[in-house]
Amino acid sequence: CxxxxxxxxxxxxxxxxxxxxxxxxxxxxxxxxxxxxxxxxxxxxxxxxxxxxxxxxxxxxxxxxxxxxxxxxxxxxxxxxxxxxVQVLPKVNVFPSNTGSLQHHNLLVCHVTDFYPGSIEIRWFRNGQEETAGIVTADLIRNGDWTFRILVMLEMTPQKGDVYTCHVEHPSLDSPVTVEWEEAQSDSAQSKMLTGVGGFALGLIF
Structure with a gap:
């Protein structure tokens, strides 16, 4: 030295x-x-x-x-x-910013947190097909304990039977993590828990 x-x-x-x-x-x-x-x-x-x-x-x-x-x-x-x-596995949650009805414009949020290092790839799929339009990626944020979090949002109008998938690739993972969301499932508890995050996501769009 x-x-x-x-x-x-x-x-x-x-x-x-x-x-x-x-x-x-x-x-x-x-x-x-x-x-x-x-x-x-x-x-x-x-x-x-x-x-x-x-x-x-x-x-x-x-x-x-x-x-x-x-x-x-x-x-x-x-x-x-x-x-x-050190590599820390990401935690992934998917939820809509609003609990609206079918055929109404909404924002689907993929919230990925507690991962390290900061390099990460997040993609959206609808019924198995990758979505490339209407995607908004927030800035990478430090959690304060050297791990990171990020929001990647998809503008969408849900239709009955549609299945949306957040696809996450990270150096800590042997294989990608995928989390699905579909209109029929009950996400009310998760949506309430993450209302603040959802409100922030909406603010980025509207």
Missing amino acids: TRGGATAMSFNSTQRFLERYIYNEEEYIQLDSNVGVFKAMTELDQTTAKNWNIQKEFLELRRQAVDVVCKHKDELDKGFTLKSR
Whole structure:
């Protein structure tokens, strides 16, 4: 890791901190955590290095830099690597924004949440045929716990017997998740639970 003129290196899973002091592109003093004292790189700087080594409090602070700088960065790097490997399966709900009657314009909402990473593909199907018109995709939103959520809505006029399917593909899934909705099914409970989301979806269209 690098911090100003300090460079920390890792060898065989052990941390080594090397702090280099440079003036006019020439290194004149360095502190190697394996040595524990300042070392002059030129004869002219021997006195400066000696004076710095006499200041025990300052020297001890610099010795601790391997813990403060390198180990902290190492933990961050490990956390980033672990996070990059984590995949969280999405939760999918489908519901109409309004509980209207047949042959009335409506908005069907596919609400996908709690997934990671953020890359996701969501498609709509009607009776097995993909719908490409009348689709509105809201912005990807962070949940606050590094997972994401998104709304993908389909403008439609439901007909008796129509079956709509939200098709979700995500890196965490071995195969796509599909959730169906048809006019005949009872979605009243789910619609009530997600009234706020449905109202937001309508606001995007009308």
